[in-house]
Amino acid sequence: MFSRIAAAKSSLPFVTALHHTRSKLCPQMWRTYTSRNILKLEERGLWADFFPDSNVNKLIQELTRKPQTIYSGFDPTADSLHVGNLLVIMALLHCQRAGHNVIALVGGATAQIGDPSGRKSERPQLSVSEVQANSQKIFENLNRVFSNHKEYFWENEDDSPLPPMRTENNIDWYKKLSLVEFLCETGRHIRVGDMLSRTSVASRLQSSEGMSFTEFSYQVLQAHDWLYLYDKYNCTVQIGGSDQMGNMHTGYWLISKLRNVTATGLTIPIITNESGDKFGKSAGNPIWLDSSKTSTFDFYQFFMRLKDSEVEKYLKLLTFLPLSDIESIMEKHKKKPESRHAQTKLAEKITLLVHGKSGLESAKRTTEVLYGGQPEALAEMTKDELEAVFKLASSAKLLLEPGTSILDMALKAGCFFDERHGRRIIEAGGFYVNLSRVTRPDLIIIPEAHILPNGLSLLRVGKKNYYIIKWTK
Template identity: 40%
Template sequence: MATQETLAAQRNDDSFDHIIDELKWRGLVALSTDEQSLREQLSLGAITYYCGFDPTAPSLHLGNLVQLLTMRRLQLAGHNPLALVGGATGLIGDPKPTAERTLNDRETVAAWVEKLANQTRRFLDYSGSNPARLVNNLDWTQNYSALDFLRDVGKHYRVGKMLSKDAVSARLNSDSGISYTEFSYQILQGLDFLELYRRYDCVMQTGGSDQWGNLTSGTDLIHRVEGKSVHLIATPLITNSDGKKFGKSEGNAIWLDGELTSPYAMYQFWLNTDDADVIDRLKVFTFLTRAEISRYEDFVRDEPFKREAQRRLALEVTELVHSKSDAEAARDASLALFGSGELAELKESALRGALAELPNIEVRTSISVVDALVATGLCESKSEARRAIAQGGVSVNKVKVDTEESEVTDSLGKNAAVLARGKKSLAGVFFVK
């Protein structure tokens, strides 16, 4: 029910005359096909559009969330989304810029298809007057013979143009080169658009701007085979402050699965957003209106030290990805650990979930503070730990440690304790039975 309640509360901003205007204001249009033609088609009535998600991991991540929210905004404008989970393309994977992908076995990919399909249900409405539909490209790909695929689809592709695609050219210029398998990925994605056009009258695809070469594969194929023009919208890449994109290929993925990225870790990630980025993040990742976001622009300009915009961003996105209760628990845990909140008021699950994201150790009953400081890495040696205690810089559960003989015990009754050196260096001690 929580998901349906969240979806039911979502609205587009009615201060915009057209959905394209809102998408552009939110920074969600990096590239598109003929914008005027697209505007007109979106204004004439409901269209069907799609976005694809390949099961190359057991969870969707932050980059996928950009696509899901773009799809949701279009759905709220009355259009019909198709969420494609690539049971076929996931067996291959799109070309990475630097190296060949490791191929996963069919059983693993099938299991990940189910996981990703279920995740889309949190962000798209599969009921109502214009429900989302889930599709799997394995349904139309698995019955193709190699000869039929080459004759019916491959003949419409020109190798010269395929070689010019950014992902392909990057790999051709790398030490690893590119296999025929990954070279053919763009043909499979083009076939997806053609099949969806034929089956569902799908006339638009959305995706990331780094996928533009694969996106245009479909529009080109439909034009060649059907003689029709269809549309694309590509969103910009969301990047870290150092210019690197978010994503599993960078080793810093923020996953939408709570087992891989906990609600607390999700909350802290957004809470740590730079002032320079936070307004853009509010536009992309929340359903706050232009007027509401303008207020947070004022907060960032006039009182940045209060971090009001970051707090709202963290709460909104954590609720969107997980639940309202998870978001509030993560907020309370963050306040209790790093602010004025009370540790004793936290639920045990919230405290333990937060501490699991910090350096931590497990003990049976108790442990000396000196040993705990070393074991958690807050101090490099026992002598350093004793000096830190003597200088008054160590606390357990926010109570200052006065002597080096002190122990860390389960004084909160939550099977966990918070060990701190200074205000920002924290660690967890878990008590196991």
Template identity: 40%
Template sequence: MTDILDELQWRGLVAQTTDETALRQALADGPITVYCGFDPTAPSLHFGNLVQLILLRHLQRAGHRIIGLVGGSTGLIGDPRPTSERRLKEKHETATDVERIAAQVRQILSVDGGTPPTFVNNLDWTEPISALDFLRDYGKYFRVNQMIKKDAVAARLESEQGISYTEFSYQILQALDYLHLYREYGCTLQTGAQDQWGNITAGSELIHRVDGGTAHALTTPLITDSQGRKFGKSEGNAVWLDPSMTSPYSFYQYWLNIEDDSVVHLLRIFTDLTRSELDELARQVAVEPHRRTAQRTLATEVTTLVHGAQATASVQAASEALFGKGDITALEEQTLVDATGELPGADVPAGTGLLDALVATGLVDSKKAARRAIGDGAVSINGDRVGDEGYVLAAGDYLHNRVAVLRRGRKNLAAARLA
């Protein structure tokens, strides 16, 4: 790689920049100060935010100074969505979410070998500004005819609901952040997702208008699969970084199930693997796709980044125990609960006959089918084969007093949860 911008482009982390030649020169002459903002519109960061954090890590390792901003003020307003108005959260809700998200940003950006990052909350400099000062000192630099051209704003103006002045003012608040960080820290580059282009350039333009300074913008592409569909954006199926919202096991399984056509692209974005390593994984996808080596590498690398090596080892052991030859009884309680939470199942009290348990959990559709499966030697409890159709589940069959894992054949599993 000739410079950091070349590497970012090769990894698929660059969608747009302001004056690429000038930005390339600034990065080469560096170090420069870079910031990215994260709004607490939810209690956790998600899949898409991880792209921004990884971009910052690359810049950090290249010697540039990083600022991680958590939006205590912008989170109270909410970046306009193209579809509908956001619910304004109570201030105490936002304050709690700020703390949770700040911890996630610190964890990802606290890497060895890079300049230590700076962490800021934009409520610190926004809250003291009065409404009159906000309008007189900053609002005068924005033209409404330009503001309404932003994609999300334009979409809302075309809708029946329209857009409130509260959300309409969001881009001024974000621009003010860039101006403040430019003045306070000498920050000259803001990064964000591609759909943040308008907000980011509003900040660089404000810096030029107010202080006559030069500031840059860089956005990352929205991550999509081979069919152009956004990853992790399904209704009610977001992939969160907080383990209480998406368990490490579910997180690992999400990456493990990435399609072949997308896995090498995502490895390039989400890992630090070299060109030669990625070329070898691409070869294996083409020649031995059934081994899913690339997916396992992706799942391991990203889960370790977000949740740590110990959590990754635990979920790998759980995956092997459920679908390979590992020991289910050796799994720690939370990993077992997370892993079996992904399985079909039912509440099954201790003392229930195995025939009834197999039917209740959906492994068979009748007691007759259950007897046949047991007679064929196809049924096991927690990995131990059971050949007695009169077997009754005892309290000791429920691992950690929580769940018994029932299996029919090699691939059909269910969870009998202690009622």
């Protein structure tokens, strides 16, 4: 596919000449203008496929001639997006950086139907109130990421302002559309034979469970969404995961038939790890973009733990670093892999994009506490940060009474079975208060030394057993 794109680009000499002329007149315009061809993102591995094949020359001309309107959809089936959604978001951000108009469509209606793509069984039905609450959270995720991008990653706002990101919710038009009207205006133009040929449909029809009419209708609704966005915003390009190809084809066909225009579909790859799990969903535990579901520390550490064999790929896909910079980062990383230089760059860039400066600082501060050998950094952590990082730690509320000893505190917190056991572990050097070793069980608690500014104490027995003390007066 990409060889076809490269060939098409080379067959447009007038575009190259126009670029050259504009570069002499206005360097800033030159950079902005030539960047409009988002198909160049193939160099980063962002695109998996492209359709229709015959449209590549026209698409490149349209991309370079004027800004296009491009959309991606996000169904609010959960109350947060996860890192698996980041690739679609990055594609939209790249389009926005190229000067195109982007739309993030939240499927407040389609989430109630359930996309069968890639699923072996029907999704559990969500209530209207659940979908509404989830939709609001997804909007918050998207707005935060796009806002962080503008603040921390776009340096040309004065000379070349970013086109605003538009958000839509498809429930806004479906709640005004009657079933009969929908079937007459859209349904009559969709061929059942084409729908049955879709992979998502064919695989489900062969399963023991089969497919409900509700799920079967999903691709028609997605096609209608695209038609609606074309009519309202002249949206001719849709971006989605590779598993959305069938749904996107239905929309392409509908727009071509009813509006006599050529729409374009671009798909991004479905990324899996070496175990075959989808990116960010290992062992069924998604890494969420909402910090209340996945702490900024856990988010940061997810990328710090990536294997050396994967990190270069994600630097290309999930950062805006030039390819030459990524090459330099990898060269430095290979000289001393144990320093995890490439993973650190990746984790910093993505955490800043998703959680902003304060989120990145929080993640790095916690990392320094746990892995950097800097217990003094613990005093800078907030109560929320400490509780989020040690969410699996046992906790206890204690009243600080005069004369309370280290051993008294540990026993009341449930750190030891009995006094004899506690005294032995403490004297042997296996007990820590705020990451500092304490070997005197009868030492009296001193607030300035043993209680953090946030009113907590972090206890550790051995290497992994943590306890949080919440002091009361």
